[in-house]
Amino acid sequence: MATSSARVDLDGNTIKPFTICMIGAGGFIGSHLCEKLMSETPHTVLAVDVYNDKIKHLLEPDSLPWAGRIQFHRLNIKNDSRLEGLIKCSDLTVNLAAICTPADYNTRPLDTIYSNFIDALPVVKYCSENNKRLIHFSTCEVYGKTIGSYLPKDSPLRQDPAYYILKEDTSPCIFGSIEKQRWSYACAKQLIERLIYAEGAENGLEFTIVRPFNWIGPRMDFIPGIDGPSEGVPRVLACFSNNLLRREPLKLVDGGESQRTFVYIKDAIEAVLLMIENPGRANGHIFNVGNPNNEVTVRQLAEMMTKVNFLYSLVYAKVSGEDSIESPTIDVSSKEFYGEGYDDSDKRIPDMTIINKQLGWDPKTSLWDLLESTLTYQHRTYAEAVKQSIAKAVAN
Ligand code: NAD
Ligand code: UDP
Structure with missing residues (x-):
C-alpha cells in the first residue's frame, strides 16, 4: 500500500492527504474510485449515497487496512441538510450522483432532469460558497449527434474526422427535437456544465468537469x-451480459448500427485520480475520458461478447461447442425496446488532446481484454443466481 510520503504529483510536489466528499459513491464509478483511493492513496472518503451494496467490501470489517479512512453516509441529496456540512468539512467534492440509464431518459424525463440538474444545484452552490473544489461528472452525451450524421449518407466528408471527432472546446452540442425525450439527460447535463463554468468565471469556483465515454467493467x-428489477433495462454491457447468462439472443436496437468507444473502468479511474491529485492541472478544465482505439458498432460489440462468452463457457463451465445458441442476435426497434421518444447518438470518438496535455493520461486496455475480465466477473457473480431463477420460473 502507498504511503503519503511516497506520493508526488505530476510536478514533483508531495501530495498531502485530502478529505473527499464523494456523492454517488455507491454506484459503478464510485465503487471503483473508492477502491482505488483506499488501496493506493492516503486520502479519506466521505461516501454519500442512498445505497452501499457495491462498496460494502470496503466498509466492513473494521480490520480492513483502510478502516477509518472511509465513512458511509446514507443520504438523498434531494432533501438532506447534512449535505452542506459534509462538503464544508472536505477539501474536495466529487459528484457522481445521477439518473444515467438511457431507458429512463424518455420514460422518466422529469426525474432525469431533476436528478441531473436540479439536484446537482445545491452541490455546486455549497462548493462555490465555501470555496471548495468540485469535480463534477457530466457525460459524452452532451455532444449529442455528430455533425457528420446530418450529411448525406454517401458524402465523403463523413470519413473526415473534422465531422465526427468530439472536442471539448470546439465541438457543438447537437440534440434532437423536444419530443425526442432521450435528450432530456444530455440537456440537463449541459445546463449544469454551463452553470459550473459560469460559477468558475464569475465567482472563482475551482472546478473540473468529466465527460465519460462509455466506461465499462465489473459492477456496472x-x-x-x-x-x-425484472423489467429494468440497464446499459448495454449489462443487457448483453444478461442475455448471454440466460442463453437468449442479444437484442440489437435499430440494427445495432450506432458506434461507441468503450474504455475499461480501471483505466478511466487512473484519469480521475490524476485529476484529484493534480488540482493545478485539472482546475478549470473539461476532460473527455474515453478510449478512441476501442470503437465498435453495437452489433460488433454483441459479436465480440458472444465470442468471449463462448470461450469462457468452453474453458470454465465445461459447456460443449454444440451448446452455443444458433441465433446470437435479434433486431428490435427502438420504439419496442425503449418506447416513444428514444433517439440515439450515432458515433462517439473522444479527442484526447486536452487530457493528454494536462495530465499525460492515455487508456491502455483493449476491448477484447476488458470484455474478457468483465465477462469473467459477470459469470462468477451471477451465473448461479441466473440458473436458479430460470429453474424457479420453469418449475412455476
Ligand atoms: P450509477 O448509477 O452506477 O451511480 C450513480 C450513483 O448515484 C448511484 O449509486 C445512485 O444511488 C446515486 N444517487 C443518485 N441519485 C442520488 C441522490 N439523490 N442522492 C444520493 N445518491 C444518489 O452510475 P455511474 O455509471 O457510476 O455514473 C456516475 C456518473 O458518471 C453519473 O453522473 C453519470 O451521468 C456519469 N456518466 C457515466 C458514464 C459511464 O460510462 N458509466 C457515462 C456518462 C456519464
Ligand atoms: N443497445 C442495444 N441493445 C441493448 C441495450 C442497448 O442495441 O440491449 C444499444 C443502444 O440503443 C445504444 C447502445 O447500445 O445504441 C449503447 O447503449 P447504452 O445503454 O450502453 O448507453 P449509451 O451509450 O447510449 O449512453
Missing part, C-alpha cells in the same frame, strides 16, 4: 431479476 448496473 444490474442484472434484471437478480440484483435489479
Whole structure:
C-alpha cells in the first residue's frame, strides 16, 4: 500500500492527504474510485449515497487496512441538510450522483432532469460558497449527434474526422427535437456544465468537469431479476451480459448500427485520480475520458461478447461447442425496446488532446481484454443466481 510520503504529483510536489466528499459513491464509478483511493492513496472518503451494496467490501470489517479512512453516509441529496456540512468539512467534492440509464431518459424525463440538474444545484452552490473544489461528472452525451450524421449518407466528408471527432472546446452540442425525450439527460447535463463554468468565471469556483465515454467493467448496473428489477433495462454491457447468462439472443436496437468507444473502468479511474491529485492541472478544465482505439458498432460489440462468452463457457463451465445458441442476435426497434421518444447518438470518438496535455493520461486496455475480465466477473457473480431463477420460473 502507498504511503503519503511516497506520493508526488505530476510536478514533483508531495501530495498531502485530502478529505473527499464523494456523492454517488455507491454506484459503478464510485465503487471503483473508492477502491482505488483506499488501496493506493492516503486520502479519506466521505461516501454519500442512498445505497452501499457495491462498496460494502470496503466498509466492513473494521480490520480492513483502510478502516477509518472511509465513512458511509446514507443520504438523498434531494432533501438532506447534512449535505452542506459534509462538503464544508472536505477539501474536495466529487459528484457522481445521477439518473444515467438511457431507458429512463424518455420514460422518466422529469426525474432525469431533476436528478441531473436540479439536484446537482445545491452541490455546486455549497462548493462555490465555501470555496471548495468540485469535480463534477457530466457525460459524452452532451455532444449529442455528430455533425457528420446530418450529411448525406454517401458524402465523403463523413470519413473526415473534422465531422465526427468530439472536442471539448470546439465541438457543438447537437440534440434532437423536444419530443425526442432521450435528450432530456444530455440537456440537463449541459445546463449544469454551463452553470459550473459560469460559477468558475464569475465567482472563482475551482472546478473540473468529466465527460465519460462509455466506461465499462465489473459492477456496472444490474442484472434484471437478480440484483435489479425484472423489467429494468440497464446499459448495454449489462443487457448483453444478461442475455448471454440466460442463453437468449442479444437484442440489437435499430440494427445495432450506432458506434461507441468503450474504455475499461480501471483505466478511466487512473484519469480521475490524476485529476484529484493534480488540482493545478485539472482546475478549470473539461476532460473527455474515453478510449478512441476501442470503437465498435453495437452489433460488433454483441459479436465480440458472444465470442468471449463462448470461450469462457468452453474453458470454465465445461459447456460443449454444440451448446452455443444458433441465433446470437435479434433486431428490435427502438420504439419496442425503449418506447416513444428514444433517439440515439450515432458515433462517439473522444479527442484526447486536452487530457493528454494536462495530465499525460492515455487508456491502455483493449476491448477484447476488458470484455474478457468483465465477462469473467459477470459469470462468477451471477451465473448461479441466473440458473436458479430460470429453474424457479420453469418449475412455476
Ligand atoms: P450509477 O448509477 O452506477 O451511480 C450513480 C450513483 O448515484 C448511484 O449509486 C445512485 O444511488 C446515486 N444517487 C443518485 N441519485 C442520488 C441522490 N439523490 N442522492 C444520493 N445518491 C444518489 O452510475 P455511474 O455509471 O457510476 O455514473 C456516475 C456518473 O458518471 C453519473 O453522473 C453519470 O451521468 C456519469 N456518466 C457515466 C458514464 C459511464 O460510462 N458509466 C457515462 C456518462 C456519464
Ligand atoms: N443497445 C442495444 N441493445 C441493448 C441495450 C442497448 O442495441 O440491449 C444499444 C443502444 O440503443 C445504444 C447502445 O447500445 O445504441 C449503447 O447503449 P447504452 O445503454 O450502453 O448507453 P449509451 O451509450 O447510449 O449512453
